[in-house]
Amino acid sequence: MFAAAIDRFGGPEAITGHALPVPPLDADEVMIAVDTAGVGSWDADVREGYYAPRNPHFPLVLGYDGSGIVAAVGSRVRRLKVGDEVYSYNWENPKGGFYAEYVAVPADKVAPIPKRLDLRHAGAIPITGLTALQGIDDALKLKKGETIIIHAASGGVGTLAVQFARLRGARVLATASGLEGVELVQELGAHMTIDGKRADIDDQARRFAPDGVDAILALAGGDALEKCMNVLRPGGRLAHPNGIEPAPKKRRGLELIRYDGISGVREFERLNAAVQAAKLKVVIAECYSLAHAYKAHERLAEGHVVGKIVLSIHAS
Known part of the structure; x- marks a missing residue:
């Protein structure tokens, strides 16, 4: 099979095309003929050697999520069958990731x-x-009628979080990157949007929530987030996925929640239900061919990605 893999840690240029064997399939695994692979900052971190196993096995096929069609199932798999259209997130990929024509994943x-x-x-x-x-x-247990700031809302996670917060009945203030990002998150349902580069971000947020906001979902760190935190009401809560840099610091009267997105049967069932209920719009920033995976990483490094970058495995 064709795959985009690295033979060493390094920059985007370390990603090259490889002819590799199709991974073997265990009894509790599913073989996916990959259609689309997600590209995220975590892929770049692994490419550069962060999160790397102590003795990495090269060539290392990147990619931790994607979609495709079930090509084979292990002998113990009952829930899925050949021909099913599926999507998957698997952080531990000892047999290689989604930047490939085939991937073997626990069912x-x-x-x-x-x-x-x-x-x-x-x-x-x-x-x-x-x-x-x-x-x-x-993490936040957001309730109907609460106010939330979704900080850095124009990226892959943020564009979805805005829609899920609206689904739960919250009032949403979104900070976004540049005019394009601000307009996008407004279209996705944010009640108020602010360019995250504005110096008066906290003053703007106080207009939205004079008594302070109940919650913040922080998808980026730095000075702008610190200003958002000034608007959090006493006893308010802030959640952020692990890996946000610089990580927000604990403050008096603030509940700080760090978490990781996890995958499993129940988690995907909940996601499917929320996608349906929210009539979810998925914003794809750019799509690259598998052979141009390195270009996707170059684009990632430029920053200011509005939505999500993906690879189309069968595009020429």
Whole structure:
């Protein structure tokens, strides 16, 4: 099979095309003929050597989520069958990741794609969708009528979190990157949007919530987040996925929740239900061919990505 893999840690240029054997299939695994692979900052971190196993096995196929069609199932798998359209998030990929024509994944990390979405859009959201929904529902336990700031809302997680927060009946203030990002999150349902580069971000937020906001979902760190935190009411809560840099610091009277998006049968069932109920719009920033995976990483490094970057495995 054709795959985009690295033979060493390094920059985007370290990603090159490889002819590799199709991974072997264990009894509790599913073989997916990959259609779309997600591209995220975590892929770049692994490429550069962060999160790397102590003795990495090269060539290392990147990619932790995507979609495709079930090509084979292990002898113990009953929930899925050959021909099913599925999507998957699997952080531990000892047999290689989704930047390939085939990937072998534990069956409990795989689910039928949501009815509303095609393979391309479903392939863009396993990590971002689970991270967004678990931030809103599990970390923050957001309730109807509460106010929330979604900080850095124009990226892959944020564009989905805005829609899930609206689904739960919250009033949403979104900070976004540039005019394009601000307009996008407004279209996705944010009640108020602010360019995250504005110096008066906290003053603007106080106009939205004079008594302070109940919650913040932080998808980026730094000075702008610190200003958002000034608007959090006493006893308010802030959640952020692990990996946000610089990580927000604990403050008096603030509940700080760090979490990881996790995948499993129940988690995907909840995501599918939320995708349906929210009539979810999935924003794809750019789509690259598998052979141009390095270009996707170059684009990632430029920053200011509005939505999610993906790879189309069969595009020329």
